[in-house]
Amino acid sequence: MGEGQFLADDALRVRLDELDDEVARAVEAGDERGLWSGLQALADAVREGGEKLSDEDLRPSDAIIPPEDLSLDEARELLADEGFIPDLPIPS
Amino acid sequence: MPGLMGRLTLIIKAKFSKALDKAENPNETLDYSYEEQLRQLQNVKRGIADVTTAKKRLEIQYTGMQQQVDKLDGQARDALKANREDLAREALTRKAAVQAQLEGIMQQGQQLEAQQQKLTEGERTLSAKVEAFRTQKEVIKAQYSAAEAQVRIGEAATGIGEQMADVGLAVQRAKDKTEQLQARASAIDELTTSGALDDLTSSSDDIDRQLSQISQGGQVDDELAKMKAELGKGEAPPQQIEGEKT
Numbered sequence: 559m560g561e562g563q564f565l566a567d568d569a570l571r572v573r574l575d576e577l578d579d580e581v582a583r584a585v586e587a588g589d590e591r592g593l594w595s596g597l598q599a600l601a602d603a604v605r606e607g608g609e610k611l612s613d614e615d616l617r618p619s620d621a622i623i624p625p626e627d628l629s630l631d632e633a634r635e636l637l638a639d640e641g642f643i644p645d646l647p648i649p650s
Numbered sequence: 651m652p653g654l655m656g657r658l659t660l661i662i663k664a665k666f667s668k669a670l671d672k673a674e675n676p677n678e679t680l681d682y683s684y685e686e687q688l689r690q691l692q693n694v695k696r697g698i699a700d701v702t703t704a705k706k707r708l709e710i711q712y713t714g715m716q717q718q719v720d721k722l723d724g725q726a727r728d729a730l731k732a733n734r735e736d737l738a739r740e741a742l743t744r745k746a747a748v749q750a751q752l753e754g755i756m757q758q759g760q761q762l763e764a765q766q767q768k769l770t771e772g773e774r775t776l777s778a779k780v781e782a783f784r785t786q787k788e789v790i791k792a793q794y795s796a797a798e799a800q801v802r803i804g805e806a807a808t809g810i811g812e813q814m815a816d817v818g819l820a821v822q823r824a825k826d827k828t829e830q831l832q833a834r835a836s837a838i839d840e841l842t843t844s845g846a847l848d849d850l851t852s853s854s855d856d857i858d859r860q861l862s863q864i865s866q867g868g869q870v871d872d873e874l875a876k877m878k879a880e881l882g883k884g885e886a887p888p889q890q891i892e893g894e895k896t
Contacts, residue, residue, distance in 0.1 A: 561768055562775045563813070578653030585654065600655065613778035616786065616806035622659045622816060625823060627761070636657055 561601075563619055564608030573603055574621070583622075585637065590630045597626045662815050663808075680787040680799070683807040687780045687879050690814045694776060697821035704828035705766065708759060711835040715752050718839075719745055725861040737861055751838045758831055765824050772817040779810050 565576065577600045584592030600623050611617070624636070691812045722745035729738035783806055 561772060574655065575653070577657040582653045596777055597654075600661070613775050614782040616779060616783060616809040618663075618805060618809040619659070622662055622812070624654050624658050625820065627823075628654075633654055636654060636661070637689050 563611040563615065563617070564604050565611055566604065566608050569605065570607045574600060577603060585630065585633045587589055588630065593628065593630055593633055594626065597628060599628050657821060662812055680791060680803050683803065684784055684787060687783060687810055687814065690818065691776055693779055694773050694814070694817055694821055697818070697825060698773055701766055701821065701824045701828055704825065704832060705759070705762060708832050708835060711832065711839060711889055712752070712755060712759070715748055722748070729861060740868065741861055749839065755831055755835055758827070762824060762828055768825060769817065769821055772820065776813060777815055779813060779880060783788065783810055855871065
């Protein structure tokens with residue numbers, strides 16, 4: 559989150575999905591440490607295994623990794639509704 | 651249960667496409683998107699400036715608390731010199747309480763520092779993307795049919811929009827966190843200066859006043875001793891006189 563875009567190959571995608579599931583399980587179990595280590599693992603996997611896209615690349619992303627310091631409450635909010643993400647400005 | 655990553659992605663995409671749906675004509679989309687990007691980039695920059703200001707204020711508060719710790723330490727020493735162990739203990743207890751809070755705030759402040767660097771980097775990336783979009787939109791306007799331009803520009807605008815939302819959210823979080831830390835530091839500062847922390851650690855009152863009296867008293871004694879020394883032998887110890895007797 560907030561660190562630019564990376565290109566992930568198939569193997570990395572599989573790994574990210576696994577890690578994402580672990581994170582969701584940690585939230586379900588109310589395990590904040592598990593949540594943080596999971597989010598950290600997700601972000602690290604992308605930073606290490608992904609290929610950083612050039613700044614001029616304007617492609618949309620397929621997936622957005624949540625912030626590493628997301629609290630348990632924020633994570634629950636994220637899974638439950640949209641409250642946590644601020645609205646984008648909508649043109650009138 | 652869907653993962654957090656999938657959920658966050660879905661939400662950001664949904665929010666962005668809602669924003670983009672408003673403009674219908676491709677050329678309008680192009681110019682509108684670009685203006686919107688510039689505006690949002692300004693917001694991101696302003697957000698980062700806010701985080702920087704808030705962090706500076708936190709540093710000032712931090713220095714104040716550090717001084718409080720030093721002061722309590724000095725008071726404990728003075729109290730001990732004056733044989734007031736009870737007061738020394740009280741001062742040290744307070745010092746420990748402030749210090750514990752101080753460490754927590756410092757640790758989180760350091761995390762913020764790292765985050766701030768990432769944000770600045772994110773802002774630089776966004777600027778580059780917006781500039782690339784400006785170049786591309788002219789090419790697209792000139793070379794493609796309306797329908798094709800719509801698709802291409804929609805994609806590019808979505809790409810930037812997502813990044814913008816992503817960095818914007820990170821900025822917002824950093825700002826909230828800094829302000830929380832500030833509020834915490836202010837609260838502790840107020841508690842220690844008003845003496846309300848006494849109630850938590852001890853039932854004695856006026857400790858601060860007694861402590862500072864001892865400090866001042868100590869200062870007076872020190873100065874007296876210094877003056878006596880300057881004036882010469884005026885301060886011969888009474889034991890010597892007794893010694894001469896025997």
